[in-house]
Amino acid sequence: MKELQKYDIQISSLENKSYEFDFESGDAFFEALEQELIQHGSFKTHLVLTKSSSMILLNFHIHGTVELICDRSLDSFDEPLDIQEQLFLKYADHAEELTDEIELILWDTQQINIARYLFDFIVLSLPMKKLHPRFREEEANEDEEQEGKVVYRSEPSAENPDDETSEPPIDPRWEALRKLNNN
Template sequence: MKELQKYTIPISSLEDKSYEFDFESGDAFFEAMDQELIQSGSFKTHLVLTKSSSMIHLNFHIQGTVGLICDRSLDPFDEPIDIEEQLFLKFSDRVEELTDEIELILWETQQINIARYLFDFIVLSLPMKKLHPRFRQEENDEDEEQEGKVVYRSDAPGPDDETPEPPVDPRWEALRKLNNN
């Protein structure tokens, strides 16, 4: 938990203006977050905090790499990250998350810890399918092979797509005549 204390910013002593903070993080950050998704990593965060009388605006720029495990081969690999996010912390009488970018905090809040925000931004930037870079080329080749092929078509054929209708079985034709009477 001591590792996460360096991400604490005392906001009660800050004047209403902009401040810049830089953080460097490594494997200890991901170990302290007590999770199993990211094995290792290192990243730098540049934070611009703008405080006003009613809210705090946070602009994050996170760059680095995180260690992941390939879903296909179970080999470890480094995934580059470059994230720009913003967050608004509005002062209020209650604590609540209004949207992904807006949270309410209490008026008497003395400090904020941005470690959870950093971790959330990093996790949300990761690809759903974690593939080692050597497999990504194969995936791209398969996608290119699919280009130009119609796999599924939901629209009715147009005038250019008309195919000659197969001849109707005379038994069905006789039944249609009965139905039309």
């Protein structure tokens, strides 16, 4: 918990203008969050906080690396980070997360902790398929090879070109019922 306290920003004492903050984070950051997705990494964050009477604008620039495990080989590798995100904290009578970029905070909020925002931005920037860099070129080549292939075709099959206009055979039981209906 003590590790995450360095990400506290006292907003109640700030005047309505822009401020800049710099944070350096390492393995202790990921351990303090008590999660299992990322265990190791180091990154630097440059935060520009712009306070006004009705809201706070946070502009994040995060760069560094995190250690991931390859989905294919189970080898660990460093994934580079270069993230630019923006977050709006609007003052309101209740706290609520409206969207990914807009969050309502109480008028009497004294401080904010940006650790959760940093972790969320990092996790959302990670690739869905975690591939070691040595497999990425191979994967890109496979995608290029499949580019010219047809996956779905709505044209009739070439097996029976004469059958395009003929109807499929009707079950004799349905045919008998149709005759009853026509009487």
